[in-house]
Amino acid sequence: MLQVLSSESAQEILSTLTSDPGTASEIANSVDQSVQNVSYHLDRLCEADLITPTKTWYSQKGREMTVYALATERLVVQFSDSTD
Template structure:
């Protein structure tokens, strides 16, 4: 029996060109901590290929749905992925579709703002 719900409509998402991760700036970043896990890296790579749901990603990276959901939450919190759409399963259940927030991730180093230039030069 055909479903009344569209299963996978087209996702219209254009990630920004670049995200900068600044090490040593005023605000700490969790990006590197989140990406230190191989599973998170594989999930991000899978979503870079094509937006998908947690179950799509779990199948693509051969990891349990529970583990993928954990990493998707962490990747969202770190600002590396974002929900971009909602798809419906054949049973009518809403499924969040995720995609990367940027095409490139650039890590750069910066001294905290409260240190003067002379203090940075002596370090």
């Protein structure tokens, strides 16, 4: 999970999804990155259970688009002391 979160792009995507769910193309426009790059990070964020596909929308041309949202409202990472 930390490896996925170490990416600045992944952090920007998560930040975008805090306000509203979105499709890969909407997120790409929001973070000013290519859809391919955003899709790569969305896949990794899904694998880490940080985001989840919530529903499917259809474009005006009839294309199926997955809508992504945060899997949880808050993520807390706690490091314990090695002597515990």
